[in-house]
Amino acid sequence: MKGKIPVTIITGFLGAGKTTLINNLIKKHPDKKFAIIENEFGEIGLDGSFIIGADENIFELSNGCICCSLNTDFYELINKLQTGGYDFNHLLIETTGIADPTSIVNAFLSDYEIIERFTIDSVICLADAVNIEDLIDSEPEARKQLTIADIILLNKIDSVRQGYCDGLMSRIQDFNQLATIYPTSQADISQLEILDTCQYSGRKIEQSVSTFKNLAFLGSNNLKHDIKSIGISIPGDLDFERFRFWFETILYFAKYRPYRVKGILSFKDVPEKCILHAIKDNYVFDRGDLWQQDEDRYCKLVFIGRNLDNLEIEENIYKLRAE
Numbered sequence: 001m002k003g004k005i006p007v008t009i010i011t012g013f014l015g016a017g018k019t020t021l022i023n024n025l026i027k028k029h030p031d032k033k034f035a036i037i038e039n040e041f042g043e044i045g046l047d048g049s050f051i052i053g054a055d056e057n058i059f060e061l062s063n064g065c066i067c068c069s070l071n072t073d074f075y076e077l078i079n080k081l082q083t084g085g086y087d088f089n090h091l092l093i094e095t096t097g098i099a100d101p102t103s104i105v106n107a108f109l110s111d112y113e114i115i116e117r118f119t120i121d122s123v124i125c126l127a128d129a130v131n132i133e134d135l136i137d138s139e140p141e142a143r144k145q146l147t148i149a150d151i152i153l154l155n156k157i158d159s160v161r162q163g164y165c166d167g168l169m170s171r172i173q174d175f176n177q178l179a180t181i182y183p184t185s186q187a188d189i190s191q192l193e194i195l196d197t198c199q200y201s202g203r204k205i206e207q208s209v210s211t212f213k214n215l216a217f218l219g220s221n222n223l224k225h226d227i228k229s230i231g232i233s234i235p236g237d238l239d240f241e242r243f244r245f246w247f248e249t250i251l252y253f254a255k256y257r258p259y260r261v262k263g264i265l266s267f268k269d270v271p272e273k274c275i276l277h278a279i280k281d282n283y284v285f286d287r288g289d290l291w292q293q294d295e296d297r298y299c300k301l302v303f304i305g306r307n308l309d310n311l312e313i314e315e316n317i318y319k320l321r322a323e
């Protein structure tokens with residue numbers, strides 16, 4: 001991780017406040033040298049001109065949506081950022097409002113050359129308090145944006161009633177039990193710490209997963225959509241090879257493919273906690289802290305996705321326990 005440039009991916013539906021947030025981040029962190037990638041869906045890039053102090057470190061990708069097809073422009077730009085002598089120590093990427101940001105997150109988890117130089121700090125989703133409820137029901141991309149986020153800013157709360165806002169917070173949390181949700185107006189983050197939170201570090205994943213409640217029944221209360229979070233917790237060790245085989249089958253072939261999985265696992269004969277982090281069909285295992293002598297070993301996993309069958313998943317994981 002050391003020496004790598006942190007990347008914050010900013011997502012959220014059209015008009016939710018992404019550019020407003022970027023301007024606030026620049027104002028709040030005058031010490032940081034940002035490079036900013038603006039991805040706009042359309043021929044003409046405009047958002048760059050709305051960013052304060054726009055200079056040579058703002059790059060516009062207007063030629064299609066980087067999230068839908070990670071096109072060569074994106075890789076060329078990343079390459080240019082790495083080799084072009086640009087002076088920056090934090091990369092912000094604003095995705096188009098209609099995008100599913102999964103593939104862009106995956107590029108930072110799976111492309112060897114990108115991993116060498118960059119590390120994802122967090123995915124931040126802006127949700128427009130006025131529209132998000134309708135969008136959740138009507139726009140799959142809006143649901144995916146919420147699902148994949150580590151931090152969700154429920155923005156434009158100046159335009160809704162307090163009681164409504166509270167209800168929205170809990171509805172959004174149903175989608176993504178692991179995200180931290182902050183209500184904001186004008187994407188004001190002056191009192192919040194949303195950069196350098198290292199959401200993709202093993203320790204952070206361990207913290208969030210180890211405190212998860214019983215998620216199995218959340219998100220299934222007659223919602224019009226089928227995304228839910230489920231949590232599985234079982235004592236003891238799993239067999240690493242069998243688990244990996246099963247997990248890959250789930251990621252690539254199952255009828256209930258998760259968008260996101262985080263977990264702490266105990267594998268037989270492995271002295272450390274194993275931190276699992278998966279987005280769509282990419283996964284990473286990280287070594288966490290050592291299991292202590294007097295500590296009961298356990299495995300805890302959180303799955304977020306469509307059509308998840310918690311009983312089936314739990315049953316399968318039980319079968320993967322080490323002899």
Ligand SMILES: Nc1nc2c(ncn2[C@@H]2O[C@H](COP(=O)(O)OP(=O)(O)OP(=O)(O)O)[C@@H](O)[C@H]2O)c(=O)[nH]1
Pocket residue numbers: 012013014015016017018019020021047096097126155156157158159184185186187
């Ligand atoms: N009332 C209200 N307006 C806001 C708030 N935050 C942003 N806006 C306004 O909403 C509009 C859209 O904000 P942007 O920051 O451009 O949103 P965006 O997500 O970058 O928009 P796209 O790039 O088009 O997807 C602008 O006119 C902002 O001034 C808020 O909290 N309350």
